[in-house]
Amino acid sequence: MYFYRNGAISKSEIERAIIEIYKAVLRYAAELLAVQNASVGRRILDSVTPITGQRLTELRSSVENEWQKLCQWVQLDAFDNLLQNGRQAELRLARIDDEVSKVLRVLQNFSLPVAKGAYYNSYANQHDDRCLPNTRVELLSQISEWAQSCESKHIFWLNGxxxxxxxxxxRTVAHSFDNEGKLGASFFFKRGEADRGNAERFISTVTKDLMTKIPQLVPEVALSLFTDAGVDDHGNASSSSIIA
Structure with missing residues (x-):
């Protein structure tokens, strides 16, 4: 097994095995040629005494043995390379697991404060009204066009x-966009409620909703939480760094 653990030894052993095979083949060929070129009398004598046949059998066995050794060593070398690649893959996976664990620890230690009931489809809003079919058609169409156009401004101001x-x-627009897979996040204020009555948890709630819809944001949010440990205590003042 020393060959298996030492790349330099393995190379020399393989070279030696090839040479031994070559030498054994030459000896076998020489003996065979000598038998073929022997006189008739010598052939008769050899047929009586099986010395030459035994010699050829031994040489052939020598060739086969050296060949088997070479095959075993080459297989071990290939297996060694396979193990080395496996170890490298395990190290990479271990580093990935470590990074994932760090992100999970950050998210556990610095959870985002969320305004309860702020999402359009939260339990608290399940009975709230949406536009009836064939009503507000023009306005809803206008909002839909605004959302789909790349040239639209970032904010659609609905006042009244x-x-x-x-x-x-x-709520109707949020429901429609959600069904189409276009809704990023939603926040519905409600006067008189602790979390929804002000904007203290607006950014953190929207960020949490975006993380749910777009998992690719999680590492960036985790990094912001890690570098800004005051998110939980300072509300939006610190949370603004999350979506900067």
Whole structure:
């Protein structure tokens, strides 16, 4: 097994095995040629005494033995390379596991504060109204075009007097975009409720919703949480770094 553990020894042993095979083949060929060129009398004598046949058999066995050794060593060398590649793959996987564990620890230690019931489809909002079919068609179409156009401004400002249906329209749009797989995040304020009555947890709630919809954001959010440990205590003042 020393051959298996030492690359330099393995190379020399393989070279030696090839030479031994070559020498054995030459000896075998020489003996065979001598028998073929022997006189008739010598052939008769050899047929009576099986010395030459025994010699050829021994030489042939020598060739086969050396060949088997060479095959075994080459197989061990290939197996050694396979093990080396396996070890490298294990090291890479271990590093990946370590990085994932770090991210998980960060997320566990620095959880994002979320405003309960702020999502459009939360339990608290399940009975809230949405636009009836064939109503607000023009406005909903306008919002849809705004969302799909790359040239649109970043904010669509929907304003109006209290009770004119702004929240109903917003829930309808959120529901429609969610069904189409286009909704990033939602936050519905509600006057009089602790978490939804102000913007203290607005950014952290939206960020958490975005992380759920777009998992690729998790490493960046985790990095921001790791470098800004005051997110939990300072609300949006520190959370602003998350979506900067």
């Amino acid at each position: 007097m209290a009770g004119t249906g702004k929240s109903t329209i917003a």
